[in-house]
Amino acid sequence: MSENANATNVLRPLSTRSALLSLLLSAEEPALSARELIAGGRLIGFSEPTIRVALSRMVTAGDMTRTDDGGYRLSERLQHRQQRQEEAIHVRTRDWSGEWDMVVVTASGRSAADRAGLRAELAELRLAELREGVWLRPANLELTWPGHLDSVCERLTTRPARDPAELAAHLWDLPAWADRARALLAATDTTDPALRFTACATSVRHLLEDPALPEELLPADWPGAELRKAHIEYNRWLIETRRALTATA
16 A cells, blocks of 8 residues: 555645644744745645635634734734644653642533633643543643633642552543554655645644653553654754755745
8 A cells, every 4th residue: 555545544634724834833933934934835735826825814814914024923822822732742741759630620600611611721731531520630740720720620639549540541542542643653654745744743733632641651652752753853854944945945
């Protein structure tokens, strides 16, 4: 089976918008010149007219803004996404003592939208829901706790009575995450620039869902570190190649 056929098992083609956002999200700064975006977009198979139309639509939609020098900058909303992406790639850990962070939702009478927003925010913090309103994770991460959550949640530290590895396996579907990570790693091993870019853009989204557990609680051969390394190496290559193409454009 060809590498293209294998990749279709785990990858969905990126739209021009998604590709341009991925270029900006992975850039050193959340802003690039039009020449850099066109060079990067052409590298992965998009034509210049298609890129220019997409950029115009993305400004209108509020995905990005124009800079004073004619470049493009991520919107504030998407700069938050870039920060999350960086935290997913460069996970800040600390020695694990066996304690767990517990968050109990104490507020009541909230709207469905507020409840959904809170669930999404707690999931972004890599917590998992044990039961409705009770969220847990091993206390091995340097979490930046949003102060506004103090009015709706109570934070506790606990040590579960059950086996911690068993509890982690209950909270997260670790085999499914690992299987997809390995498939994405295989998909990055290609000479096709568009497929490799798509695989790495998909990988970073998958890393956002990595529970980043202590090593003691992970299955053998956990591919999280390998997937991060592959993404970092690819992103470094992409930045260098984009710069070279822009310089010669």
